[in-house]
Amino acid sequence: MSDASLNTASTAQPGEAGFGDFFALLKPRVMTLVVFTALVGLLAAPVAVHPVVGLAAILFIAVGGGAAGALNMWWESDIDAMMKRTRNRPIPTGKVSRDEAFAFGMTLAVMSVVMLWLATNLLAAAILAFTIFFYVVIYTIGLKRWTPQNIVIGGAAGAFPPMIGWAAATGSVSIEAVLMFALIFMWTPPHFWALALFMRGDYDSAGVPMLTVTHGRRATRVHILVYTVLLAALAIGAAFTGIGGPVYLATALVLNALFLRDALAIWRRDEAMAEADNYRIEKRAFRLSLWYLFAHFSAILAEAALRGLGLGAWG
């Protein structure tokens, strides 16, 4: 019997969950990203939305994202119990049972989709429904444990919120919405692979086929560089579209230069060098990646605000 299975057996006893335990099932930290990017998508759209409708749309998108998180925890409670990062989640600790998590997630998923439809339009609700389906069925149940490209596939689910926000405002999906999707989609792999490089033991012990495990750490370093180069081209190119402008371009130039610098440094290093300084560069790239996404979407929001003041984009 492994340490991990001992741990599962000793803690997985059903108890009576508190409010906070159910809230934790919604993955609140991921939800902040969903709320922020969906809000940017909604506000960057060239259609004014009533504030109450906008608030409701963001709330239901967040609840839909949270529902997907709860269903993800329902399915992954076995590997969550094995990883240091996730073993304190409500199901592995026995605070919430798997059945409760499933019922909670399904109820919120259905409610969020129906309410988003009523509050905004069918397209936005359909994309939200697809996002939940994609994240839970295609990624979590289907592919995560089968392919080392799991991070790339999972990234698509996280990339939908700004598109849903845009669709909620406009009732359609345009190139700008696709660009915001692509920005998060291309950002996710280098962000998570940088994490996987310095959280090495966790994914190994859980048996998740992370690229670091299946193809090795050298290949992961190459992948980080390739994705970062593609991401930089996309991020800077977006400056010359409807969501871009001088503020966005300046932001993109600075952050992509920094991110490329770190990706190059990661590519040049080997494991001996990384272990010697306790993965300093990998950790720095991971922290930078968090700021990277926040700054890009803040810049898109700033451009939308400038357009509202008649100071839009490239004049």
Added chain:
Amino acid sequence: MSFRAQHELHRRRFGRNLGLGLVLAGFVALVFGLTIAKVSDDDFNMPATEQGTN
């Protein structure tokens, strides 16, 4: 007569019920706000079956 100390389970249960109550109250307020926003919209039209009934 003595009062027994409240069990931790009851505190947790109360917290959960209070939280759920607040969420439901917020949901009702949001649906009410949405209704007001929708019917105040310039594009809002009464369904044909409801027009001219009063």
